Ligand SMILES: Nc1ncnc2c1ncn2[C@@H]1O[C@H](COP(=O)(O)OP(=O)(O)OP(=O)(O)O)[C@@H](O)[C@H]1O
Ligand SMILES: CC(C)(CO)[C@@H](O)C(=O)[O-]
């Protein structure tokens with residue numbers, strides 16, 4: 533495994549490998565099993581795998597946690613090495629943004645709800661840096677996690693709209709034993725917050741069961757039920773709970789047989805966690821990997 537810090541250096545290394553399939557796994561580092569599952573899938577499916585680690589300042593709003601975002605480059609490198617990925621692309625901000633960028637990539641519509649609504653400008657930052665990475669690496673496949681469901685939908689649509697010649701692969705959410713979705717931000721949680729944070733997965737999975745039993749006909753009923761579960765945890769502060777059509781991410785009134793996603797963002801102190809679950813009779817029916 534080789535660590536590459538410059539765009540030119542990576543392009544030069546990838547040039548002789550272009551006859552094979554190149555896979556890209558974009559991350560912000562502080563790697564955990566969720567990231568590693570994406571990397572392992574990429575290694576299985578591709579001839580050359582590039583893992584990028586870059587904490588992208590463009591996707592953090594003022595007052596968000598850019599400065600204190602967890603970083604551990606040595607441990608990341610060790611972990612990437614064990615997966616069999618060939619390159620770890622770890623540029624600094626000066627390399628990615630030598631000048632303050634005047635260009636943004638905006639995906640409209642899909643970003644009007646959920647994190648797009650609660651983190652203004654966030655998805656412009658994500659779409660812009662992912663466009664840069666797609667141009668730098670020129671992958672045949674790019675791997676993203678379902679934990680960031682809206683991000684996956686946005687990137688897939690951006691890749692289609694801009695005719696990037698690649699497949700966006702979305703991998704299932706990897707969870708801790710008690711159901712909490714793995715996230716680099718979980719380390720911010722105090723022991724009591726960590727305990728209460730299990731309400732995200734618990735409320736989403738119980739809501740999915742209730743929906744399949746026919747308990748909820750309207751999206752608003754499911755939203756209210758999930759909100760009640762989360763509010764029962766004294767340290768939880770709801771940012772949003774929404775039930776939307778999936779993958780269109782449009783408001784729905786009746787759930788019926790349609791494929792919907794229940795998505796939540798909840799703060800525990802300074803820590804904002806997200807999770808989601810797709811409700812359908814056959815979950816795979818509307819999950820387009
Ligand atoms: N638990 C998980 N299961 C599957 N994929 C994941 C998981 N956590 C993160 N990913 C995916 O890994 C990629 C990089 O994510 P990122 O580096 O932001 O990690 P993160 O743990 O989500 O961090 P954050 O604290 O920002 O939520 C994204 O495509 C993301 O969806
Ligand atoms: C895709 C990504 C690496 C872009 O910075 C980031 O949003 C993330 O880690 O999910």
Ligand code: BAL
Pocket residue numbers: 560591592680
């Ligand atoms: N995984 C999404 C990156 C972010 O929260 O900025």
